[in-house]
Amino acid sequence: MALEEKYGEKPLKILFVGHNPSFHSWESGHYFSQPSNRFWKLLLQSGLADGEIDTLNDDILLERSGYGFTDVIRTPNSSSNSLKRKDFVEQRSFFYKRILNNAIRVKGHPEYLAFVGKKQFAMLFDPPLKRVQLGVQNLKPPGFPLDCQIWVLSSPSGRAVMDWESRLLPYTQLAETMQSAFSTSNIE
Helix, strand or coil: CCCCCECCCCCCCEEEEECCCCHHHHHHCCCCCCCCCCHHHHHHHHCCCCCCCCCCCHHHHHHHHCEEEEECCCCCCCCHHHCCHHHHHHHHHHHHHHHHHHHHHCCCCCCEEEEECCHHHHCCCCCCCCCCCCEECCCCCCCCCCCCEEEEECCCCCCCCCCHHHHHHHHHHHHHHHHHHHHHHHHC
């Protein structure tokens, strides 16, 4: 089984972007399905998702919440450390084309695009960014085709060393930003 990009049939609230799928995700057909991956726990504890969620919920979140999923590089791999600069350079225009074609297909850009980890965001720049802060980004990569707010979230990988509060914070900030935007739009 291959891991298909999950865009849905209407404009997305959030498009989550990984660097590339793990072999586990590729085989299961679900994003962030590796048992040691903390993505689903981060969504739940941050307030980005509610109820019982697990690795099979990428399809449910797409339908219910408008959360889509893709990767910059569509080739499965067991470690992001094996991905080199040339891999991102070779795939950048293909990545841009895929996300733009989806926005055209559904007649709208996602409201938020969230890179799940720093590496894939940094590598879209020429030269790559040396430092990336977690949270909302003021810079867009050159040639970036979408009109949306860009976020960089902490890596949910069990291999990424980070205390829980620091890992959770950017997810919580994104949830609060979305809630604030929702509250403001309901007032108008």
